[in-house]
Amino acid sequence: MARALMLTTLGVSTLALLVSGWTAWNLHHSQSPQRVIEARGLVIHDDKGQARVILGAPVPDPLSKGKPRSPRATALSGMILLGPDGSERGAYGTSDRGGEALLTLDDASGTTEVFKVVANPDRGASLMVRHQNNTGAMLTSWQGKPELVFLDDTGQTYYVRPGANAAP
Incomplete structure (x- = not known):
């Protein structure tokens, strides 16, 4: 049971870190002076x-x-x-x-x-x-x-x- 709890905590923590990293990268990319905005x-x-x-x-x-x-x-x-x-x-x-x-x-x-x-x-x-x-x-x-x-x-x-x- 303790092992399952530890693996679940590790999985959720890893997922949270990945989502945070992806969000930070997107935020940085959206504020880049080299970005291109496409619209009609x-x-x-x-x-x-x-x-x-x-x-x-x-x-x-x-x-x-x-x-x-x-x-x-x-x-x-x-x-x-x-x-x-x-x-x-x-x-x-x-x-x-x-x-x-x-x-x-x-x-x-x-x-x-x-x-x-x-x-x-x-x-x-x-x-x-x-x-x-x-x-x-x-x-x-x-x-x-x-x-x-x-x-x-x-x-x-x-x-x-x-x-x-x-x-x-």
């Missing part, structure tokens, strides 16, 4: 609990005051910046269709892209700057030649292309 998404909240940064593959549809607007034209993987009211204020990512990379900055309401850069592997790059009153400018090479386009608040478009007359 990450949401960072401010001190008031409002989501402010979203990392994802893919990210959710655009938000205005924390509520989804219309769906994105194509799935986007990357980073979304949100304002204090939950409106999308900018994005940096790659699209699932067409292989484009893009960077956008939105107005305070999250409804107008006021700055946008798009790099397309087959069609060059475009830079767009826009005001909320719909005036804007675009510098692009998507047709294989540099082009500068101005848009006034009436919707009239003015083009500047190599070999063409300058816009008024």
